[in-house]
Amino acid sequence: xxxxxxxxxxxxxxxxxxxxxxxxxxxxxxxxxxxxxxxxxxxxxxxxxxxxxxxxxxxxxxxxxxxxxxxxxxxxxxxxxxxxxxxxxxxxxxxxxxxxxxxxxxxxxxxxxxxxxxxxxxxxxxxxxxxxxxxxxxxxxxxxxxxxxxxxxxxxxxxxxxxxxxxxxxxxxxxxxxxxxxxxxxxxxxxxxxxxxxxxxxxxxxxxxxxxxxxxxxxxxxxxxxxxxxxxxxxxxxxxxxxxxxxxxxxxxxxxxxxxxxxxxxxxxxxxxxxxxxxxxxxxxxxxxxxxxxxxxxxxxxxxxxxxxxxxxxxxxxxxxxxxxxxxxxxxxxxxxxxxxxxxxxxxxxxxxxxxxxxxxxxxxxxxxxxxxxxxxxxxxxxxxxxxxxxxxxxxxxxxxxxxxxxxxxxxxxxxxxxxxxxxxxxxxxxxxxxxxxxxxxxxxxxxxxxxxxxxxxxxxxxxxxxxxxxxxxxxxxxxxxxxxxxxxxxxxxxxxxx
Numbered sequence: 001x002x003x004x005x006x007x008x009x010x011x012x013x014x015x016x017x018x019x020x021x022x023x024x025x026x027x028x029x030x031x032x033x034x035x036x037x038x039x040x041x042x043x044x045x046x047x048x049x050x051x052x053x054x055x056x057x058x059x060x061x062x063x064x065x066x067x068x069x070x071x072x073x074x075x076x077x078x079x080x081x082x083x084x085x086x087x088x089x090x091x092x093x094x095x096x097x098x099x100x101x102x103x104x105x106x107x108x109x110x111x112x113x114x115x116x117x118x119x120x121x122x123x124x125x126x127x128x129x130x131x132x133x134x135x136x137x138x139x140x141x142x143x144x145x146x147x148x149x150x151x152x153x154x155x156x157x158x159x160x161x162x163x164x165x166x167x168x169x170x171x172x173x174x175x176x177x178x179x180x181x182x183x184x185x186x187x188x189x190x191x192x193x194x195x196x197x198x199x200x201x202x203x204x205x206x207x208x209x210x211x212x213x214x215x216x217x218x219x220x221x222x223x224x225x226x227x228x229x230x231x232x233x234x235x236x237x238x239x240x241x242x243x244x245x246x247x248x249x250x251x252x253x254x255x256x257x258x259x260x261x262x263x264x265x266x267x268x269x270x271x272x273x274x275x276x277x278x279x280x281x282x283x284x285x286x287x288x289x290x291x292x293x294x295x296x297x298x299x300x301x302x303x304x305x306x307x308x309x310x311x312x313x314x315x316x317x318x319x320x321x322x323x324x325x326x327x328x329x330x331x332x333x334x335x336x337x338x339x340x341x342x343x344x345x346x347x348x349x350x351x352x353x354x355x356x357x358x359x360x361x362x363x364x365x366x367x368x369x370x371x372x373x374x375x376x377x378x379x380x381x382x383x384x385x386x387x388x389x390x391x392x393x394x395x396x397x398x399x400x401x402x403x404x405x406x407x408x409x410x411x412x413x414x415x416x417x418x419x420x421x422x423x424x425x426x427x428x429x430x431x432x433x434x435x436x437x438x439x440x441x442x443x444x445x446x447x448x449x450x451x452x453x454x455x456x457x458x459x460x461x462x463x464x465x466x467x468x469x470x471x472x473x474x475x476x477x478x479x480x481x482x483x484x485x486x487x488x489x490x491x492x493x494x495x496x497x498x499x
Contacts, residue, residue, distance in 0.1 A: 008315050008343075013093040015316035015497040018083045018276055018283075018309030022090060029056060029091025030098065032110045036063065039114035040096060052096050052111060053121040056088045066092045067121040069128060071342045073313065076124050084309040152197050156254060159196025160233045163189065163205065167226055167233075175219045178212040185209075200255030204229050228371055248328045249369050260335040262326035267291035269298070269322050270346050271314045272473045273484035275499035285310040288376060288473070288484065289324070289334075290350040297350075297376045298324050298334040312336075316485065317495030318343035331369060332376060346495060349471040349487035352378030354395050355444040362476045374475035374482065381469040384462050385445065390453050393481060394445035396469035449480040457483065457498030464488050464496055474498075 010030075017023035029035075038054035050070055055063040058079065066077040066088040075085040085093075096111040117125060166189050170178060186209025193202035208229065211222040235242065235250045242250065252258045269289040277284045287300040302310035314320070321341040324334040358377035365375045382393040452458060452474075464470060464486055471492075474483040486496045 008093065008097050008318070009494075010094055010097050011495075011497065012315035012317050013090060013097050015274055016085055016093075016313045017090055018085070022083050022085075022087050025087035026090025026094060029087055030094025032095065035092070035095060035110075037118065038092070038095065038111045039117065040111045041114040041116065051117055051121060051125055052092055053117055054092050054095070054111070056091060064088050065120055067117070067124055068093060069125060071339070072128075073315065073343070074128060074311075075313075082308045084304065084311050085313060152256075155196045156198045156201075156256075157237065159193050159198045159201060160236050160254075162192060162196075163201060164230065164233050167230055170226065175222055178222060179218075181212075183209045198255050200253050201229075201232070202255075204232070232371060245368065249331075249371075252327075253369075253371050258327040258333070260325040260337075261328045262334075264323045264325050264337055265291065265294065265296060265298075265334075266321075266323040266340075267294050267296065269320045269324065270350060271316050271318050271320065271343075272350065272495070273497065273499060274314060274316055275484065276309060283309055285312060287312070287314055289320075290378075290473075292319060292347065292350075295351060297332055298326070299332045299376070300336055301333055315343055316497045317346045319346050320344075331365075331372070346493055348492040349380075349495075350378045350473065352380040352471060352473075355379060355382065355393065355446050356395075358476050358481075359444070359446065372477075374477035376473070377476050377481075378471065378473045379446075379481075380471045382472055383467065383469055384458075384465050387445070387447065389447060390450075391458060392445045392447045393472060393483070395443040397443050446476065447480040449477070449482045452480070452482045455499070460496065461486055461498055 034057040052068040064079040075089045190202040190205040272288040274287045283304040285302045289298045302312040304310040322339040323337040327333040362375045381396045383396045385394045471487040473485045483498045
């Protein structure tokens with residue numbers, strides 16, 4: 001494979017940015033002006049691995065030293081920024097990504113190949129290799145761990161019982177009164193759930209407190225969410241009588257830390273999307289992966305302190321030869337166990353299906369996890385369309401009789417790992433051609449969520465479509481569909497991030 005073939009694109013680099021401000025600042029640093037001492041090399045550089053390094057002039061006298069381990073990828077910078085990767089790392093990557101075009105034009109590369117990294121970069125790389133080779137820590141005392149688990153379970157049980165009394169008082173007084181009581185009582189209840197070591201219940205209580213007075217129909221939404229919270233309380237209190245898979249899901253929803261316990265799955269994992277959701281306490285990063293060989297969909301979660309981006313970041317659109325292990329009761333969540341090679345270019349969009357298959361898949365997933373907010377799906381041959389309630393994605397009507405329109409032989413299914421084999425989108429017989437009905441008669445549409453309609457990614461999606469069909473990956477839930485990445489038939493190997 002050529003050097004240009006494995007080099008990241010600017011879009012993949014910018015998809016790593018923790019926020020829009022970093023994306024804009026990094027773009028300004030993606031030119032040779034502020035950089036000196038740049039280089040690219042190290043072990044595996046001919047396959048696009050190795051490392052990048054360089055010094056970027058800052059506002060002070062001392063330049064910032066930035067380095068990237070491309071095999072991770074992993075990043076370091078001497079700047080004081082709390083964002084990860086910072087603007088200097090993004091600028092260095094953009095400088096390197098731009099060389100793919102510069103070299104093709106016969107001009108000199110801006111990040112030149114070197115035999116070895118400078119001492120400061122080599123020291124960081126050596127430290128990473130040492131940590132990777134270090135022996136795992138000795139296991140904790142199992143008896144002490146069991147006692148801690150029992151004490152925490154007792155506290156959660158007390159918290160769930162208290163929350164049940166709070167819900168009963170709310171319904172006894174009438175939902176209309178919830179608008180007058182204010183948010184303080186909800187926050188107090190949430191704090192009690194935190195004291196009970198049930199962060200999942202605390203999060204649901206805060207969501208309940210935000211519903212009163214939130215717009216037309218808020219009493220209905222409040223009643224629905226109260227019912228789901230009551231269901232979770234009762235499921236926890238009756239956990240010893242639940243089937244093992246559902247009991248694991250309840251533990252995860254309440255907030256108990258799940259562990260990766262499933263079988264290791266090695267595949268060529270395609271990075272579909274990456275985005276952060278910050279709150280007052282921490283920043284959560286979600287990275288969606290798709291197994292090119294096995295057809296599984298997996299979710300990597302990582303966390304950073306409030307105001308700081310998590311360290312784990314992968315280039316959207318790249319493919320990783322890696323092994324994942326699913327979490328118990330964590331739906332599609334998995335842990336990255338080992339990466340065997342540097343990221344390589346993608347081969348095209350994942351397999352998918354029409355809107356109806358996506359909705360069916362979400363319904364089946366709800367049977368396993370009634371508290372599920374969203375489920376990963378890939379829609380094929382859909383077109384953005386304007387409706388009276390906003391934007392939606394509609395089947396293009398170009399024929400969905402068992403073909404995805406992306407050269408996958410009509411397979412419309414991907415299964416999410418660790419979710420009881422539940423299909424992420426139509427692994428069953430969702431082939432409309434088997435019903436004998438006209439494919440155009442079963443065209444369906446799914447509305448975009450309110451948040452998705454307010455993001456700039458919507459206009460990127462519309463521009464990419466130009467009125468024609470696309471393949472779109474995203475999350476479907478009770479509020480609609482949130483698009484995260486798209487592919488056009490004109491450039492099927494290019495993943496277009498929408499977040």
